[in-house]
Amino acid sequence: MTISDQPRLRLLPMSDHVRGKRSAVTCQLKCANACLGPECNTSDNPHFRDIASSALSRRSLLGLGLAGAIGLVVGDAAGGGASGAAYAAQPGTSGLAFGPIDPVNRLVDEFTVPAGYTWQPIIRWGDPLFSSTPALDFEHQTPEAQAGQFGYNSDYLDIIADPSGKSGVLVNNHEYVNPNIMFPATTDPAERRRRGDIYKAAQGMSVVELQRRKVGEPWSYVVDGRRNRRITVETVFELTGPAAGSDLVKTAADPEGRWVRGTLGNCAGGTTPWGTVLSGEENFNGYFAWAADTAAQKRYSGTSTTSTETGWEAYDPRFDAHDPDYVYEPNRFGYIVEIDPSDPTSTPLKHTAMGRFKHEGANVTIAEDGRVVAYMGDDERNDYLYKFVSKGRYTAATSTGARKRNMRLLSEGDLFVARFSGNSPAGEITGGGALPSDGLFDGSGQWIALTRDGESVVPGMSTEEVLVYTRLAADLVGATKMDRPEDVEPSPLTGKVYLALTNNSNRGGASAPVDEANPVSGNRYGHVVELTETSGQAGETFGWSILLLCGDPSTTAYTYFAGFPKELVSPISCPDNVAFDSEGNLWISTDGAPGTIGYNDGLFKVPLEGDQRGNVQQFLSVPREAETCGPVIHDREGLVFVAVQHPGENGAVGAQRSFFPDYVAAHGGGRAAAPRPSVVQVFRA
Numbered sequence: 113m114t115i116s117d118q119p120r121l122r123l124l125p126m127s128d129h130v131r132g133k134r135s136a137v138t139c140q141l142k143c144a145n146a147c148l149g150p151e152c153n154t155s156d157n158p159h160f161r162d163i164a165s166s167a168l169s170r171r172s173l174l175g176l177g178l179a180g181a182i183g184l185v186v187g188d189a190a191g192g193g194a195s196g197a198a199y200a201a202q203p204g205t206s207g208l209a210f211g212p213i214d215p216v217n218r219l220v221d222e223f224t225v226p227a228g229y230t231w232q233p234i235i236r237w238g239d240p241l242f243s244s245t246p247a248l249d250f251e252h253q254t255p256e257a258q259a260g261q262f263g264y265n266s267d268y269l270d271i272i273a274d275p276s277g278k279s280g281v282l283v284n285n286h287e288y289v290n291p292n293i294m295f296p297a298t299t300d301p302a303e304r305r306r307r308g309d310i311y312k313a314a315q316g317m318s319v320v321e322l323q324r325r326k327v328g329e330p331w332s333y334v335v336d337g338r339r340n341r342r343i344t345v346e347t348v349f350e351l352t353g354p355a356a357g358s359d360l361v362k363t364a365a366d367p368e369g370r371w372v373r374g375t376l377g378n379c380a381g382g383t384t385p386w387g388t389v390l391s392g393e394e395n396f397n398g399y400f401a402w403a404a405d406t407a408a409q410k411r412y413s414g415t416s417t418t419s420t421e422t423g424w425e426a427y428d429p430r431f432d433a434h435d436p437d438y439v440y441e442p443n444r445f446g447y448i449v450e451i452d453p454s455d456p457t458s459t460p461l462k463h464t465a466m467g468r469f470k471h472e473g474a475n476v477t478i479a480e481d482g483r484v485v486a487y488m489g490d491d492e493r494n495d496y497l498y499k500f501v502s503k504g505r506y507t508a509a510t511s512t513g514a515r516k517r518n519m520r521l522l523s524e525g526d527l528f529v530a531r532f533s534g535n536s537p538a539g540e541i542t543g544g545g546a547l548p549s550d551g552l553f554d555g556s557g558q559w560i561a562l563t564r565d566g567e568s569v570v571p572g573m574s575t576e577e578v579l580v581y582t583r584l585a586a587d588l589v590g591a592t593k594m595d596r597p598e599d600v601e602p603s604p605l606t607g608k609v610y611l612a613l614t615n616n617s618n619r620g621g622a623s624a625p626v627d628e629a630n631p632v633s634g635n636r637y638g639h640v641v642e643l644t645e646t647s648g649q650a651g652e653t654f655g656w657s658i659l660l661l662c663g664d665p666s667t668t669a670y671t672y673f674a675g676f677p678k679e680l681v682s683p684i685s686c687p688d689n690v691a692f693d694s695e696g697n698l699w700i701s702t703d704g705a706p707g708t709i710g711y712n713d714g715l716f717k718v719p720l721e722g723d724q725r726g727n728v729q730q731f732l733s734v735p736r737e738a739e740t741c742g743p744v745i746h747d748r749e750g751l752v753f754v755a756v757q758h759p760g761e762n763g764a765v766g767a768q769r770s771f772f773p774d775y776v777a778a779h780g781g782g783r784a785a786a787p788r789p790s791v792v793q794v795f796r797a
Contacts, residue, residue, distance in 0.1 A: 137761045141288055141421055152414045153494045154623060155587035206694055207750035212682050212729040215714070218706035221760070221770045223792065224733040230797040231732075233773045234282065234753075235262050235320060235333045236788040241340040250786055253294075255309035259342055264289045264314040266755035266789045268381035268391060268473060268689075269742030272453065277327035281339050281453050282320040283389045284742070284791055285378035289314050290758060291421075293786050296765040308423050312345035316375055317391060319343075319453045328749045330793050341456040345374035349449065352523035353465035354566055358576040361444050361464075364437035365430060372444045372462060373430070379491065380473030380599050380689055380742070384484075385506060386518035388452050392471030393462075394491055396445035401425040402433035411583045412442070412469075443580050448474045448488070450519060463522040466500045467562070467582035475601040478506050479650035484521045487609055489597030493616045494624045495583065496591045497530040497600060499559055501650045503566065524566055527579070528559035529591040532656060534628025543626040543633035545661055545670025553628050553672075554657035557643070560589045561652070593624045595635045598703075599689040602649075603720070605696035609643040610659070612687040614703060629656065632670065636708055637663035637685040640700070642720075659698075659726065660718070662687060664709045674726025682730035684716050685709045688739070693747040696720060699731075701740035701754065713740045715754055732794060735759045735772040735787075752794040759787040 210226040225231050238248025238261045245260030263286030273280040289311045298304060321337020324330065334340070349372045355361060362369035379394035397413040404416045418434075419425065425432040430441045446468040451460040466474065469490040476486045482505035488498040502525040507514045534541065534555040536548035547553065561569050562585045568575040570585045578585040595616035602609045613630070620626050620633030629641065640660040647653045661672040664683035673681050686704030693699065698718040705713045714733040719725055731752065734740045738759035745752055760770025770787040777785060 137290065137292070137758075141290055152411055152492060153583070153587065153593060206748045208693065208745075208747040208752070210729075210731060213714075213731070213733060215683055215709075215711035215730060216733040218710055218712055219736060220712065221736040221772065221775075222733070223735055223756070223772060224712075225794050226731060228797055229794055231792050231794045232330065233790040233792050234322070234331055235318075236773060236790040237262055237264050237266075237314075238788065239333070240335060241318070241320060241337070241342065243336050248788075253310055255306070255313050258310050258313035259344060261342075262320065263316060263318050263342065263344075264294075264789055265757050266791055267379050267741045267757055269744055269753060269755045269791055270381075270383045270389060271322065271331065271744050271746070271753055272383065272387070278324055280322045280331070281337075282318075282322055282331075282333065282791060283383075283451075283453050284318045284320070284755060285381060285391050286315050286317060287378055287394070287757065289422075290761055292764045293760060293768060294765075304423055305427055308427070311422050312374075312424070313342070315345055315378070316347065317343040317378060317389075317451065319451070319456065328751075330751070330795050339453060339456055341453075343375065343451065343460060345376065347375070347460065348373055349375065349460050349462045351444070351462050351464060352520070353463055353579065354524075354563075355464035355468075355576045355579040358580070359440075360576055360580045361440055363430065363441050363444070366444075374445075375449050375460075375462075376445050377470075378449070379471070382473055382475035382486075382601070384450075384476050384518070385478060385508075386515050387454065388450050388515070388519055390474045390476070390486075390522075391449040391451070392473035392488070393445050393447055393449060394470045394472060396470070397442065399424065399445075400431055400433045400442045402439075402442060408581045408584060409442075411581065411587075412446070443468070446470065448486070448522065450522060452515070452519065454515075461519065461523075464579045465523055465525055465527065465563070465566070467498060467527050467578075468580050469495065469498075469582050472598045472600075474500075475599075477602045477604075477607065477649060480648050481650065482506050483525075483650050485602075485649050486522065487600040487602065487611075489594075489600045489611065490583070491596055491598050491614075493596050493618050494593035495597065496586050497594055497597050497611060498582075498586075499528045499530070501526045501528070526564050526566075527562045527582070528652065529562060529586040529589065530557055530654075531560055531590055532557045532592040532594075532627070532629040536628055541626055541628050541631050543620050543631070545632045545672070547672065548628070552657050553631050553661075554655070555628055556646075557592075557654045557656055559652040559654070560591065562586065562589065592627070592629060595619055595630045595638065598687070601690050601692070603692055603696055603698075605692070606720075607645065607649060608720075609645070609654075610690050610698055611641040611643065612638070612690050612700065613641065614638045614686050614688055615708075629658075631658070632661065637661075637668065637671075638687050638704075640687050640690075640698075659720075660684070660687070660728070667709075673728055676724070676726035676728075681726070681728040682716060683709050683711065684714075684728050684730070685711075686713075689741060689743055691743040691745050693717075693745040695747070699743050699745050700728075701743045703739045703741075706737065712736065713738060715740050715743055715752070736770050737761045737763075738770070738772065750796050753791065754794075755789070755791050757789050759789065763787070 267285040319341040321334040322331040377395040381391040447462040452458040472489045472491040484502040486500040502521040540548035595613040663671040665678035685708040688703040689701040739757040741755040759772040763769035
């Protein structure tokens, strides 16, 4: 039974458990109720020296038992909007001076921007990319139409301008679908299969050509643009790196273990210096029916399943990991994906050298010696922060050949996981969020190698096992459990790295006691950590401090904003994605604020230097039940872009809770519109 066939929200498994986070609908569709199942990370993270001296065998590590003899069996009310005098604005940002908006009540279905600004969508779910594709027809949607239309539930976003500044390309992830607000409920098997194929076509990624009359104006998208492309659950990807061709990624349909159909759960990402786009495959486990009968599978799914929300396993055997021919199909997802938006005929890549886990995304910088460094978060409670350092060096040339060489940089290199150490006495970290006596939550850290020179350095695990079961490898070397590591990005101005930690209801429990890097028990509002590499960008040591302890200062005593007076900041909760403007200010989008502080999610600017450091200022608010994703800040042009995901997610066909972004059409008579996830641009009125 899919969610469309069930009674509404009251029967969803997470309905009684979402105390101040996502809605139960998001939990069901986006991450397969991960917080309701058993905790995936039950390790006590022994230190590396303990492992090296132990008699731990590869077979016992992976829970093979008898099955190991023939191969690992793994399933595969009122709102704001006016400028708020209570919040301190920072003047001087190029083209983007603004007065922070008041927070908007979570029941308000509006997209709210500062005084002097306006907004419009660039492209919405269902808008056709090609003249041969029909416009979205809610009552007659087909898989074929959706495959040529802009996808659903937008997440990571970039707007990449060409040298002229008058043309460019938009790249956007489509993380998952919400059947309830796409279609009326049905129990007809044939109709459910037809919809299943629409869901396949609605996910993945979109590449869309853009144009405008002159630099600084808003963009419009181009039907039949030469770079227009949809990447879906059926697109063929090439596996790269040491795990490509391994027995752990082979299936009946791909006995070579080198060609994967589709990408799933595409969340955040990053754009590389060579012009390609990286996308993180996050909650892939919820797309497979599989048996959690090994340590390896439990570490990724937590529980066994016989059916999924999409229903694909009923007619596509690769999503039924109970099938002996497809037990390793799940091992082919959970990677960093790389696409070339300039070439719609190119084969996208999945990089096994960067590890397999629930990738929020990956963001790249170039180290002092020319090697590529990528930072990555594993978005699950009590999971880890990772870094990848390439073996090869970046070529700055812009030729097609140079781009192709650079696209292989992420196929070979060293993978690391982070261990944080605090510098305050343990007795001062009480779980209540009070600052220790030195006035900072801070300390040092170590990047612990999982692979070096392309080979495993984890005792008892082969290279292929480290890269396919990366979470297990990180457990063994004593990585630090973090409060849901989401986006992690280096500042292009300072090189400091900023890690968004959304929240963690289990922090402070037996499996994850508080520590200085995660100092709040039951961390409801999340926090942001600032890292400084102390031995170079490609080095293995770092310093760190907490930049923000999020929340509403008027109701949460422990909130902290890098020492800035908390009575002057905008309330912020559940940091998710981060970005930077040309002056080095940090911008944060949020996911979960409606349930924690009672306001719609939004986008916030945070200066990082001078007397304004830590001054959180809200720039925009997204509509009811939506999440703010993929911020792009072109401040020199006075433009801000965001992706608006799952507006009105708790509604149903005939009882929609949002009409974003087509408010006028929705209220002007006729059939009630469905909300449409969209990419929005904000500019001066």
